Amino acid sequence: xxxxxxxxxxxxxxDWEGLPPTYRLYVNDELFAERTWVWNDDFYLKEDIQIExxxxxxxxxYELVPPNLAELIVTKPxxxxxxxxxxxxxxxxxxxxxx
Numbered sequence: 001x002x003x004x005x006x007x008x009x010x011x012x013x014x015d016w017e018g019l020p021p022t023y024r025l026y027v028n029d030e031l032f033a034e035r036t037w038v039w040n041d042d043f044y045l046k047e048d049i050q051i052e053x054x055x056x057x058x059x060x061x062y063e064l065v066p067p068n069l070a071e072l073i074v075t076k077p078x079x080x081x082x083x084x085x086x087x088x089x090x091x092x093x094x095x096x097x098x099x
Contacts, residue, residue, distance in 0.1 A: 001054040004094050006082030008051070008060065013044040016070035023072055026061045027051060053094060060090035
């Protein structure tokens, strides 16, 4: 099967206290990124998730690395490039149609 390139953007914000929290971003079970959140309350990230894969379903998942006093808030996931859809829960569905 042919692989398709998909680019998903999502807004990521973090409410935290104490030591800066670390979070991980997975697509299915593959680790895509690990970051330590060092920004203040007035800042959020535009997470750029680039996937090159065969048509199918791919789950984007965020997890905070313990210990932490934090809440990670992920909103507005949207496909920017490619023939795919993404749900508010981070399920990316790459279609078999060509671009």
